Amino acid sequence: MPETGQRAGSPADWTYLPEPARIVSIRRDAVDAVIELELADRRSLGHKPGQFVQVSMFGYGEIPISVCSSPTRTDRFKLCVRPVGRVSNALYHAAEGGWVGIRGPFGRGFPVRTMRNRDVLAVAGGFGLAPLRSLIQYVRDNREGYGRLIVVYGARNPSMILFRDDVETWGRGEDMEMLLTVDEADESWTGRTGVLTEPLEKEVELIPRSTVAAVVGPPVMFRFAAASLLEKGMNRRRIFFSLERRFECGIGKCGHCQLNGVYVCQDGPVFRYSDLEGFSEAVEARAPE
Amino acid sequence: MMRARSLPSYCVMSPEDLLDWTAGIMESGPVMGPVERPDQPGFHAFDLLRRPEDLVLRYTTTTMPPKKAFFPPTETVFRFTAGNPPGLTPVREEPPRVLMGVHPCDLSALDALDRAYSFPPPDRRWLYNRSRSIILGVDCVPDEYCFCDSLGVSQARRPCDLFLTEIERGYLVETHTPAGGDLLSGARTSDPRGQDFLDAEDRRRQKNLGFRGRLEADPDRLADFLESGSFREIWEEIAARCYSCGSCNTTCPACFCFTMDDVFDWDLQSGERRRAWDACQLLDFAAVAGGHRFRGERWQRVRHRWHRKFLYLHRRFGRPFCTGCGRCSRACTADINILDETNRIIAAAAKGGGRA
Numbered sequence: 331m332p333e334t335g336q337r338a339g340s341p342a343d344w345t346y347l348p349e350p351a352r353i354v355s356i357r358r359d360a361v362d363a364v365i366e367l368e369l370a371d372r373r374s375l376g377h378k379p380g381q382f383v384q385v386s387m388f389g390y391g392e393i394p395i396s397v398c399s400s401p402t403r404t405d406r407f408k409l410c411v412r413p414v415g416r417v418s419n420a421l422y423h424a425a426e427g428g429w430v431g432i433r434g435p436f437g438r439g440f441p442v443r444t445m446r447n448r449d450v451l452a453v454a455g456g457f458g459l460a461p462l463r464s465l466i467q468y469v470r471d472n473r474e475g476y477g478r479l480i481v482v483y484g485a486r487n488p489s490m491i492l493f494r495d496d497v498e499t500w501g502r503g504e505d506m507e508m509l510l511t512v513d514e515a516d517e518s519w520t521g522r523t524g525v526l527t528e529p530l531e532k533e534v535e536l537i538p539r540s541t542v543a544a545v546v547g548p549p550v551m552f553r554f555a556a557a558s559l560l561e562k563g564m565n566r567r568r569i570f571f572s573l574e575r576r577f578e579c580g581i582g583k584c585g586h587c588q589l590n591g592v593y594v595c596q597d598g599p600v601f602r603y604s605d606l607e608g609f610s611e612a613v614e615a616r617a618p619e
Numbered sequence: 620m621m622r623a624r625s626l627p628s629y630c631v632m633s634p635e636d637l638l639d640w641t642a643g644i645m646e647s648g649p650v651m652g653p654v655e656r657p658d659q660p661g662f663h664a665f666d667l668l669r670r671p672e673d674l675v676l677r678y679t680t681t682t683m684p685p686k687k688a689f690f691p692p693t694e695t696v697f698r699f700t701a702g703n704p705p706g707l708t709p710v711r712e713e714p715p716r717v718l719m720g721v722h723p724c725d726l727s728a729l730d731a732l733d734r735a736y737s738f739p740p741p742d743r744r745w746l747y748n749r750s751r752s753i754i755l756g757v758d759c760v761p762d763e764y765c766f767c768d769s770l771g772v773s774q775a776r777r778p779c780d781l782f783l784t785e786i787e788r789g790y791l792v793e794t795h796t797p798a799g800g801d802l803l804s805g806a807r808t809s810d811p812r813g814q815d816f817l818d819a820e821d822r823r824r825q826k827n828l829g830f831r832g833r834l835e836a837d838p839d840r841l842a843d844f845l846e847s848g849s850f851r852e853i854w855e856e857i858a859a860r861c862y863s864c865g866s867c868n869t870t871c872p873a874c875f876c877f878t879m880d881d882v883f884d885w886d887l888q889s890g891e892r893r894r895a896w897d898a899c900q901l902l903d904f905a906a907v908a909g910g911h912r913f914r915g916e917r918w919q920r921v922r923h924r925w926h927r928k929f930l931y932l933h934r935r936f937g938r939p940f941c942t943g944c945g946r947c948s949r950a951c952t953a954d955i956n957i958l959d960e961t962n963r964i965i966a967a968a969a970k971g972g973g974r975a
Contacts, residue, residue: 339697342747343709345740346696346879346894350704370704388699389883389890393908415908429705457909549911576907578879578897581740585876585897586905588923589913591931611913 345581348386348431354406356426361490362457363411363422364398369432374405379464380439380544380572380600384580385409386431390420394577394595397435398460398493400467410460410492436580437599440465441570445542449477451534453555455484455526455547459492461572461599462546466496470505479506480534484526484547487514509533526551530558538563544600546572552612556603566604573599573612626795627776630808631815633789640806641671641719648716651688653678667715676720676757676783676790680765680944684872685725686732688718689748692869693895696744696879700889710891714748717802722759724944726779727772728872729754734936735875749778753802756782758822761829764945766958768827769834772942786818832958836965838939841929844968851918853963854925858918860953865898867924867947867957873940874898899923925964 339347350370357364369375375383377397386392393415399408413422424430442465450469454462462481469476481500485491491510500508509529511522522529526547543564545555552571559569575587575594587594590609592601606612632640644650645668652674653663663678665685683692691712700706721729729749736745756779767773776782780799783790791811794800836844868874878897883890897904900920905913914920932940941957948956 339709342743343697343711345743346892347707347709350707352704386881386892388701388705388892389881389887391881392879392892412909414910418908429703431699431705431707548909574907574909574911575913576905578877579742581742582738583736583742583875584878585899585927586878588899588927588931590926591934611919 346433346579348384348392348433350429351432353424353426353428353430356424358422361412362492363413364493365409365411365421365424365430366406367409367430367432368406372405374401375407375432375435377401377407377435377464378439379442379468380461381435381437382461382577382580382595382599383409383432383434383436384577385417385421386433387417387420387424388429388431391417392431392433392578393417394436394580396461396464396572396599398463400464400471402468402471410457410463412457434580436577437595438597440544440572440600441542442468444568445469446475447477449536449541450479451536451541451543451559452479452481453526453530453543453545453547453559454481455551455555456486456490457492458546458548458551458572459483462544463493463496465544466500466506473505477540480509480536481506482509482511482526482530482534484511484513487512488516488519525554527554527558530555531561534562536562536564538565538568541568543569544572545569549574566607567602569603570600571603571606571612573601575599626797626800627782627793628800629794629811629816630792630803631786631788631790631811632783632792632806632808636807637676637790638671641668641674643805644717644802645671649713650674650717650719651685651715652719653681665718665720668719674719677760677785678720679760679762680722680724680946680949682870682946682950684728684870684944684946685718685721686728686872686875688715688752689729689745690732690875690877690896693893696892696894698889698891711744711747714752716751717753717755719755719757721754721756721779722944723756723773723775724765724767724942725872726754726756726777727767727770727775727942728944730775730777731873731932731936731938731940731942732875733778734938735932735940738936753781753798754779755799758782758784758826760826761831762945763831764948764956764958765943766830766832766834766945767943768830769832769958770838770939770941770943773826773830774823775942784819784822786815786822788815788818791815791819834943834958834965835962838929838941839933841939841961841965842933844965845926845930847968848971850922850964850967853960853967854918854922857955857960858916858921860955861900861917861921862953863900863902863917863920864952865900866950866952867955868898868900869896870946870950871941872944872946873928873942876904899927925961929961
C-alpha cells in the first residue's frame with residue numbers, strides 16, 4: 331500500500347492507521363447507498379478493478395468494501411454499502427461532506443490482463459454486482475482491448491436492483507450484452523424471472539476458449555454458476571471467483587480470512603476456480619438464519 | 620569488546636550479580652519477566668518488574684505467553700477526534716527494554732511470530748516493538764504437558780540475545796547477539812570453567828529426561844499427514860468435547876489473530892481504535908456482516924486450528940506454529956490435549972484411515 335499521503339506518526343504506526351477521505355456525494359436508496367469518496371490529499375486511490383479498501387467509520391469500526399468504480403474514471407472512487415452491520419449502517423447514514431478513513435487498496439483484483447483480447451463474462455448475484463461494476467466500467471473504458479462484454483445479473487426482486495442507471499445503460503446493448511433477471515417479480519416487472527443460471531444456461535452463447543468469466547455472488551451461487559459455465563465447456567482456469575470474507579487487517583495478519591492455505595485478503599479476493607479446487611472451505615458456509 | 624568475539628560467547632554470573640545487573644537495567648527502562656502471581660501463589664506471569672528480586676527464573680510455564688510484551692492482549696492503535704478532516708493520533712506503548720526469563724519454547728514462538736508478522740506487507744507495530752527490545756532466555760524443566768523436544772525446539776535460542784542456564788556457580792550466560800553483549804557489559808561476570816559447561820550439559824540431559832509425552836512423527840511431516848485424509852471422525856469427536864471457548868488460542872504463544880474495534884469517548888466526538896487478541900475457535904470468527912458463517916460448525920473450527928498450526932502456516936512460513944509448550948492442553952476446560960489428539964491423527968494417517 332502506498333505509504334504517502336497525509337498520515338500522522340512514523341512508519342511504525344502506518345500499518346493500521348487510515349487516511350482520511352471525504353464523502354463527496356452519497357446516493358441512498360431503500361437497500362443500498364453509493365458513496366463517492368476523495369482522499370484528503372486528493373491523490374487517486376490507485377486501485378485495480380476487484381480490489382477492496384478497509385473503510386473506517388470512526389467510532390463504529392472498520393470494514394472491507396470492494397471499490398465499485400473503475401480507476402479509469404476519476405481520482406475519486408465509489409463504494410456501495412448495504413446496511414447489514416454496525417459499521418455499514420453508520421456508513422449508509424453518513425452525510426455528504428463527512429469523513430471516513432481508508433486503508434488500501436488491498437488484494438488481487440480481476441485478471442484484466444488475462445481478459446485482454448478475450449470475451450469477458452461477468453456473472454453477478456445480488457450484491458456481487460458492486461465489485462463487478464468496477465470491471466464492467468474498466469472494460470467499457472478500454473473497449474478496443476477486449477472482445478465481447480456479457481453481463482448476467484440476478485437480483486432478488488426489482489427493488490433490489492443495484493446501480494439502476496448503469497443497468498439501464500448497459501441494457502441498451504451498444505457495446506455490451508446485458509441479461510437481467512429477478513428471483514421474484516412484482517406487478518410492474520416485465521423482464522426475466524428466475525435465478526441467474528437460467529439465462530446463463532439458455533441465452534448466453536460463448537466461445538469457451540476465448541472467454542474469461544468473473545463470478546461474484548453469495549456462497550450458494552458459486553457452485554451453480556460454476557456448473558453452468560463448465561457445462562458450456564469453459565475451463566476452470568478461465569473462471570474467476572471473488573470471495574467475501576471477514577477482514578480486520580487486509581495484509582494477511584489478523585487471520586480471519588484464512589481459507590485453507592491462503593489469505594483471501596492477500597491471495598484473493600479474486601481466485602481462479604482451478605486454484606480453489608481441493609479447498610474444502612471455499613464456498614462452504616452456514617447461511618444466515 | 621564483545622563485538623569482536625565470535626558468538627555465541629560464554630561467561631558465568633552469580634545470582635547476586637544477576638540481581639545487581641537486573642537492578643541496573645531497570646534504571647534504563649522497563650523490564651518484563653516472570654513474576655509470581657499475587658492472586659495465584661506458585662503460578663507465574665510475565666509482568667513488568669517492580670523490584671529486581673521479583674524476577675523468577677525457575678518457573679514452570681506461565682499461563683499467558685510472553686508475546687504480550689510486543690503484542691498486548693488489548694491495545695490502542697490510534698485516537699480519533701471529529702473534525703474537518705478528523706484528527707488521527709497514532710498510539711503506541713513502548714515495549715519493555717528487556718524481556719527476561721523466556722523459555723526455549725517461547726523463544727521459538729517469538730521466532731514464529733517474527734516470520735508471520737514480518738512477511739510482506741509487514742505488521743510494522745510488531746517490527747518496531749521487536750527492534751526496541753532485548754530478549755534474555757532461560758532454560759527450564761518440563762512438566763507433564765511439555766513436548767517441545769518433539770518439535771525440535773527444546774534447545775531453541777533464536778531470537779534471544781542472551782541465554783541463561785542454571786549451574787552450580789549461578790548461571791552460564793550465552794551471548795548470541797552484539798546487543799546482548801552490550802547489555803552484558805554492565806554486569807559482573809567471570810570466565811567459564813570446564814565444570815560450568817559440564818553442569819549446563821547435565822541440566823540439559825535432565826531436561827531431556829523430563830518429557831513424558833512424545834509426538835509420534837517428525838513435525839515436518841504433519842502437514843502431509845493432515846492433507847492425507849479428512850479425519851472427519853476425529854475432528855467431530857474432539858468437537859463433541861470442545862466448548863469453543865478459545866482458551867487454547869488465547870494461551871498459545873504462536874497464535875497471532877486479532878480483531879479491531881472502536882470505542883467512543885463519552886462526548887461521542889472522539890475515541891479510539893483498539894486491537895485485541897482473537898480466537899479462531901469462537902463461532903463468529905469467520906462470520907461476515909451479511910450473516911454467512913464460514914466454519915460455522917464446531918468441528919470445522921477444531922480442524923482449522925490443527926490445519927493452521929501444522930499445515931497452512933507451516934507451508935507458508937516454513938515451520939509449525941506450535942512449540943510444544945502445552946499451554947493449550949493445560950488451559951483446556953475439556954481436557955483436550957494437543958499432543959494426544961495430534962498423535963491420534965498421526966496414527967490414523969499411518970493406517971491410511973483419514974478417509975476422504
